[in-house]
Amino acid sequence: MKMPLFKRYLVIFACFLTSLGCGTMYVYSAYAPQLTDRLGLTATQSTLIGEAGTIGISLMGIISGRIIDRFGTTIPVFCGAILLFAGYSILAMAYLNVISVIPLLCLAIWMVGFGSVLGSGASIKAASLNFPKSRGTATAFPTSAFGLSAFIFSTLGGLAFKGDTHGFLLLLGITTGALVLIGSIFIKIYPQTPENSVDGNISTISPANNDAVTIGCETxxxxxxxxxxxxxxxxxxxxxxxxxxxxxxxxxxxxxxxxxxxxxxxxxxxxxxxxxxxxxxxxxxxxxxxxxxxxxxxxxxxxxxxxxxxxxxxxxxxxxxxxxxxxxxxxxxxEVSGLELLKIKDFWSHFIITGIVSGVGQMYIYCVGFLIRALINYEDPNTSLADMQHMQSFHVGLISILSFMGRLMSGVTSDMVVKRWNLQRMWLILISLLLMLTGYASVMVISTVDNLWISSVFIGLSYGVFFGCYPAIVGELFGSTVKFSQNYGLVTSSPVIFTYIFNLIFGKVYDSHVEHDISKTKGHHAMCLIGKDCYTEAFKFGILAIVFCFLLIVYLMYRHYLFIELEKIEEQxxxxxxxxxxxxxx
Known part of the structure; x- marks a missing residue:
């Protein structure tokens, strides 16, 4: 194996490890109910704290993209490691000392989100540029690791820190910081040689070439x-x-x-x-x-x-x-980037699509702990806190492992769809939405916690399929070299809006059914005792959004088809x- 190729494979492995440490935002639902109980928070406050993490991982993706494009990969990944360690340390301190200061908790989760997007963004760009001919497969490794992260850490928490939320938060801070710190050493972008470049016959322009016009460079x-x-x-x-x-x-x-x-x-x-x-x-x-x-x-x-x-x-x-x-x-x-990107209708279309899919997906991922609690309180109110936390960890892990599988299969399959079958990668997005729709429909009919795994399987797989191929879609649409991180950060900044809306809807619906009579809730601050009716109204809004998103994607695919047909006419x-x-x- 040639040394440059070996280095590129080493980069992919480092990207995998780094993204593994950057996907822990989805573990939030595993400890959110315990954090809520100990600090005396409402469901709405808990979802707003989770939204601060979404701001860090989505809205700050714009800034992180510019940082990565400007400074390369090493510095952003290193900063991400520091932010992850600091964020989880603050959460652990707040839990231990019962500090229920909402701005402080939001800051801690925001730091976790921002650190995550710095590390994962650099990993995706490095994977894409080191293997430009198979960017779908290359980016599948860091994106799948991002999805697998919650499974690994929720499993570790369930085995080693069952009932010990403080110890679990410390585990998250130390291990995520260490993984991302190691990644900062090895994640690099190596220049393309003629044999592995996208176009093997590209040659450097010479001053004597009068048929070409020299272009001023930005840097x-x-x-x-x-x-x-x-x-x-x-x-x-x-x-x-x-x-x-x-x-x-x-x-x-x-x-x-x-x-x-x-x-x-x-x-x-x-x-x-x-x-x-x-x-x-x-x-x-x-x-x-x-x-x-x-x-x-x-x-x-x-x-x-x-x-x-x-x-x-x-x-x-x-x-x-x-x-x-x-x-x-x-x-x-x-490429198209910067202000020009904001003038393109396709950008706003994909901005909305990403926002809706992230919003409905994260509403379930962040709030599955409350779903479990509502169903258990309705079926068996005497269930111990440790057993309830174990059930939450199981669902977080299940969502994570299905997300991992979806991301890995989606990235590899998207390359096959384009290269072998000459189809659009967007077909996978349609499949993702059908899976999400099935998952949401099942949430509304499942009335026992033992069957809730069905919803977690469909929603986790849907979320993974979507984000497994979306980096390649964004690269093909707007460019995948100089400004890829910035463009991807812009497109994926929409979840900060849509996730806030859907989480707020869930919080309001859930809180409207909460029982505050301590004699009925057995000493707890507040509990919902009516089972699936605690939250089904919120999922109706999600189903409407998924259907709208599905129709929008069909429209975009038809436009793409017309364009490809025109290119075929020119070729003929x-x-x-x-x-x-x-x-x-x-």
Missing amino acids: EAEDEFLKTATFEQIKSRGSFIIRAKSLSSRRPSMLQIAASVMSSSLNSNTLETRSNSTSSTSLPVFPDVFNDTPQVEMSENSYLLPKNNSFSRLSQTSKRTTRPLVLAHKPSTF ERYEQVEPPFNSYY
Whole structure:
């Protein structure tokens, strides 16, 4: 095995260990009821504390993405280790000394969330860039470890710290901090060599190449990556949005069919055109297809689009000699990021999709402890606290192991779906939503704690399938090199909104059914004694959100299908015509 390849496999292993220490936010439901009882909190307060962790892991994902893209992987992962250790230490101290200061508890959970997203974000980016040809499989390892984390730690807590919540919190702080700290040493991004790059024939641009226009780089580091690109390279490496924008410029007649759907929200001012036409009518932007190589203007707002020439000169195309388009570019040329990302409709669509799936998934994951308590109080109120905690750990572990399996299978399968069957990765998202819908429906009908495992299986597997392939989807849509962490952080920041909404709904519904009469609750501060009716109303809202999300994904997949069909038309034209009219763009 060659040393560079061995180092890349070592990085994947380090990413796995690091993400293993970063997925413990989902263990919250294993100790949340005990924390609530000892500190005298309500269910709403408990869910709000959990929401602080979601803010750390979702909203702070935007900041962590910029940090990772700016400083690399080592520093963010190291900072993540410190935050994880500090956050769990504060929680352990608060539990031991009965400190029920909500802002302090929220700060501790926030630190855990922020530390988690720093470590996991760096792991996903390192895995993706070290194996760009199989990014779905590569990112499956850190994302699956993220899902497996809750199972491992909840199992350890159930075996070694049964009934000892303080000791369990200390275990979380020490082990997660150590795992992520070790990862900071080995997680690196190695430069791609010709044999393992996405496009083996990419060569560095030379000053003598007059057919390419040099592009100003944002940083000195990007100067090293200046290369030349043909259309095939754009198609294989460029983000989906870039390809759609490029296609819309080459085929204005097809723009109204599908390509405009993908790129219409991009700023039209990004195109600087140069026209020799004397017509006063505003014509569609169309490249100069009969000159040797069309001129290209690249700036931070332009996307591989040749400057247009007169649309009326298209009739002369077949009489001219053409040759492939050559563009000087940096890695960010193939990406959409920053403010431009916020102008794209597809970004907001995926922002909503991620938010809904995370919101409904985390509502169950964070609140399953309250579901178990409601069912047990209805069936057998004499159940001991230790047995109840053991049941909670079982469900957290079950959700975690199913999430791990879903993430691992989803990442590998998504590569197979694209490479072998030529289908969209989004098919896996549809499967994920069907599983989530089944899980939510089962929650509403299951009335005994012994059968609640069915819901945990479906919801855990659904959550894993979704996030196992979503990093690859985001990379394909918006780019997977220079600004991947920032883009992924933006897309996955939506859970902070939707998780708050769904958790708040659950808390309000649950608290509305709580019995405060101490004589009925046997000395406890508050208990819900009506079984599944304590929470079923909250899950009705979740089902409506899942159905909406399903329809939105079907719509996006249809648009994607139309775009791919247009690319197939261009490919067919290239090989059927002796001198294809659009050959200048290839």
